[in-house]
Amino acid sequence: MNKRNVIIVTDGDKTAKKAVELATKNVGGRCISRSAGNPTPLTGDEIVDLVLTAIHDPVVVMVDDIGNPGYGKGELAFDQIMSHPEINILGVVAVASNTESVMGVKVDYSITCDGKIVKGSVDKEGRETEGNIIYGDTVDVLNQYKFPIVIGVGDIGKMCGKDDCQLGAPIISKALKEIVKYNKENSSSVKSDETDFD
Numbered sequence: 756m757n758k759r760n761v762i763i764v765t766d767g768d769k770t771a772k773k774a775v776e777l778a779t780k781n782v783g784g785r786c787i788s789r790s791a792g793n794p795t796p797l798t799g800d801e802i803v804d805l806v807l808t809a810i811h812d813p814v815v816v817m818v819d820d821i822g823n824p825g826y827g828k829g830e831l832a833f834d835q836i837m838s839h840p841e842i843n844i845l846g847v848v849a850v851a852s853n854t855e856s857v858m859g860v861k862v863d864y865s866i867t868c869d870g871k872i873v874k875g876s877v878d879k880e881g882r883e884t885e886g887n888i889i890y891g892d893t894v895d896v897l898n899q900y901k902f903p904i905v906i907g908v909g910d911i912g913k914m915c916g917k918d919d920c921q922l923g924a925p926i927i928s929k930a931l932k933e934i935v936k937y938n939k940e941n942s943s944s945v946k947s948d949e950t951d952f953d
Contacts, residue, residue: 758843760812762934763833764927765893766850766911767791767819774912774924775817781928782935785809791817794828799835803842813845813935820893830896837900846904846934847897848927850911851879854892862889865907866930868914881909881917881926904937906930 762784764775772791779786787805790797795818797805806814816836820829836842849860865873868881875887889907897905911927912918918926 758841759806759809759814760843760845760938761806761836762813762815762845762848762931763836764815764817764848764850764911765819765829765891765897766848767795767817767829768793770912771819771850771910772817773920774918774927775815777920777924778928778931779815781923782813782931783811784813784815784931785811786815787817790832792819794820795832796828797832799832799839802832802836803839806836807841813931815931818893829893833893833896834899844900844902845938846906847902848911848930848934849889849894849897849905849907850891851877851881851889851907851909852891853879854890857890857892858895858898859888859890860894860897860905861887862905862907865889866926866933868909868917868926870925870929872933876907877909879910881914903941904934906933 776786790802818829818833865877867877867883873883876884876889878884908930918924
């Protein structure tokens with residue numbers, strides 16, 4: 756059974772949607788635009804159906820909880836996606852926010868608003884912070900699973916204008932490219948005839 760390669764992005768408001776759509780195009784993938792929303796408007800099963808019919812890999816999916824620190828629609832959809840046997844998660848872009856009372860998630864590294872790769876975490880504006888924990892409204896659920904790679908970023912499409920679509924959404928584009936690059940270098944989950952990002 757050929758699994759579909761999926762990248763999860765923990766943001767889905769209007770600004771993030773436009774930036775993620777552009778970034779996905781920049782890496783030659785397919786964005787499930789209907790997964791965007793604040794909160795996530797579709798169930799995980801509905802998102803999976805769209806993923807399985809997408810033309811290109813990787814498929815990028817957005818999940819969002821509109822600032823809800825509890826277990827909301829974004830987390831529920833995430834659980835359903837993760838449990839599907841035909842989905843292969845390449846990695847996650849964990850998005851920082853100002854949400855309080857969350858555990859946060861440990862990241863492998865982050866990309867600052869200036870496009871710099873750092874070992875630690877970043878805040879909502881994409882500025883480097885102490886430690887390696889990203890705090891956001893849809894990231895706590897990530898602690899229940901293991902992923903090939905988790906990359907932290909600031910508020911997608913924003914970061915004081917440094918991830919603006921008019922600039923090509925450079926920060927989220929770099930995050931997606933880094934996830935694809937990591938999988939190419941460390942596993943055979945992304946076939947060379949499926950994606951070409953060089």
